[in-house]
Amino acid sequence: MIDYVINNMIKIDQNKCVGCGLCAGQHPESFQMNLDGKAEVINSQETPGAQKAISDCPAGAISSVK
Numbered sequence: 001m002i003d004y005v006i007n008n009m010i011k012i013d014q015n016k017c018v019g020c021g022l023c024a025g026q027h028p029e030s031f032q033m034n035l036d037g038k039a040e041v042i043n044s045q046e047t048p049g050a051q052k053a054i055s056d057c058p059a060g061a062i063s064s065v066k
């Protein structure tokens with residue numbers, strides 16, 4: 001059973017990302033670091049973990065869009 005609504009998509013603004021690695025370290029199911037040292041989305045579903053990454057990102061680089 002899916003306990004969350006999959007409506008929005010997770011995105012990362014590469015210009016805002018400071019490469020701290022927090023999102024990829026804590027939510028590897030959704031994010032990874034690329035060769036430029038920036039985070040990228042590998043699963044754009046808005047899971048609870050991804051929602052937490054949005055609130056925890058120190059640069060405000062992660063967002064949820066419809």
Ligand code: SF4
Nearest residue numbers: 017018020021023057
């Ligand atoms: S938490 Fe934010 S600033 Fe840090 S790597 Fe992820 S997107 Fe970039």
